[in-house]
Amino acid sequence: MKKGLSRRVRDLKPSPTLAVNAKAKALRAKGVDLVNLSAGEPDFDTPEFIKEAACKAIEEGFTRYTPVPGIPELREAIAQKIKAHYGLSYTPDSVLVTSGGKQAIFNAVAALVEEEDEVIILSPYWVSYPPIVEICGGRPVVVNTSEEKGFEPSLSAVAEAVSPRTKMIIINSPSNPTGVVLSPEFLKGVAHLALEHDFYILTDDIYDLIRFDGRAPFNVVSLEPKVMDRTLIVNGVSKTYAMTGWRLGWLVGPEELVKAASRIQSQSTSNACSISQKAALAALLGPQDSLKEMVKVFRRRRDLMVSLLLEIPEISCLVPMGSFYMFPNFSAYYGRQAGGQVIDGSLAMADYLLEEARVACVPGVAFGEDTCIRLSFATSEEEIEKGITRIKEALAKLS
Template sequence: MMFSEKFVLADRVLQVAPSPTLAVNAKAKALRAAGADILNFSVGEPDLSTPIHVCEAGKKAIDDGHTRYTPAAGTPELREAVCAKLKKDQGWDYVPDQVQISCGGKHGLYNIFQAIVNPGDEVLIPSPYWVSYPPMVQLAGGTPVIVPLRQESDFDIDPSILAQYATDKTKAIVLNSPSNPTGAVYSRAALAEVAKMAYANGWLVITDDMYEDLFYGEGRVPHILHADPRLKDQVVLSNGVSKSFAMTGWRIGYSVGPREVIKAMNKIQSQSTSNPAAPSQYAALAALTGPQDFPRQLREAFIPRRAFFVEALESITGVSCVNPMGAFYVFPNFSAYYGKTFNGQIIDGSVALADYFLGEAKVASVPGAAFGADAFIRFSFATSMENIKKGMDRIKKALAALQ
């Protein structure tokens, strides 16, 4: 009997696609392993190594025998450290039973949606969005409602547009600032208006703060809880050590919010992963409680790369790019080149153009269609200036070859 997906696989699997960013990164690595000179701008991870003291803490945890199960919610010490960080950095008061440690920020977000979304619930997702938000909502049985953001407004939230997409089925809204993929930071004024809407309608606000330490403005990045502290009981924070401490492979994220939500998330996690890896939790503890100069070093390394990338993109005829105020991505608009051809192949959108860049320029990027914005392509500047300069030269030549 032949295997048939129609009769074997669950419907929930058939409605979502694999992560496009991971797929592009895997393809780029495979081509590089085969000998191709690939410049990879697709991956969303810092190019600096994990701080030495963090690595040493992970090794010591193994040597000390911390290789067994921990509480499903994470070790008490790490949850305490998260609370201390939020108090020190933001002035927010939380206690450990309002914290869950997860297997990366992505896993924490998945737990959040599983805990709060019922069939028929709608979740507002500003677009461009991180690729995994809509599938996560769908896997929880909900309906992602995509709210368009405008390049002309630097991808800030427009409360009047948001109101047009809200209904009596709206359960939650996702805020990602600084944003992946745009690098945009929502203004305090816009967040204050969104906070009023959320408070009045009882929406849960999910804030993905993974890039909070990579902010290129003055002071702390604007946050909805600073715009309106009344929302605290309706906000679930999602964060982690992956970006700020170059710990993507350690897989440690954390979520903070109302006890009822965190308790439900812990129940789900106890029946899925049990707990994050114990040595990784001790490494994350060292990251949060040890020297805090590494995120600043990251910012300082990224600032000149960001400036060069944006200037180089803006110098290309027909290309426009919002200057990212956070994260480590540029998100240029290449739509002026759609409809052009190369060797008879039509560039009919971001997927075709990203494939063209990979095949002809040997530059890996992520098509904007994956983020709900087909006019754009995402490049990461979490790589060397040398690679960025080479990559931009290749991109310019590739675009010039289109007819």
């Protein structure tokens, strides 16, 4: 008898954010007048000097395998960037270049988590954290919070989630989907818990340069250097330099852990794209004007979206301090209906807004918080105005 798929594949769901974005693009390709507020990527073009560096690499024939952990000059540039942003000293041997930030997270979890190990995840969370933990045989332990508490869990709740099987906690600040920047006090508290209970920290800093709070980047290690030997830092060029399709991220941490993650990569994808590595090197070493301008534009768009959302009756929304997402609460409309369709949660709400308003957004249940919907302001002000106006009109039809 033919044997079937593995358990890990049978239980694995596709990424809901990528699925929504693909559906939105497919509808647009058919000529549907759709406003896409689901996108998890900047709508800006990759800066010209970065594209020129890639073209130069191609012209010079830099098209062969590189060392698995990345070309030395890029690893050095990443180490120097972390020194400049966080005041932390790493050698190039503590850097692994990956095919995007997602692979960096996967490699880190795979290198540390064994069967039945527990990984603490703060909700709302990025959709891929729990599945990655499960693929690696671990068990996600979700710590919930709420809009009323600013989507920052209490340290006591995190402490209660710690058990003898806790292997890691995953932190993402600024957050996808909320845009929340976790407070220094909370991060220091997490660091002390890690030291007390002997577990690792994975800090996903992919949005840390897209901030609106006026503060310089900081993370759990820069606030408490004692956890440097038990913390893995994930970042990349995708969000910061509008390079999502280039698939270039990195993992930084204790040399022993990074080398273990590199061994996993050597038996899966090998090196990240050689051309993308040269492009990322240019991004890190070149002028940062495009990044500063992008952040200014995102802030204007954020302010516009917040002001429009707060004009809708019964909608509440925290003002995001980073990333390019907003996570407004739509739950006041749950239980209502239009045309026989009952809105019983965020999934039904997202479907209704796509069909009725022609606005694509992502249901909050995908992030562990069913009361909310994730909206992206990585689109033009014109599209934001059109999209929120359509949402307001569609909600008014519910009774």
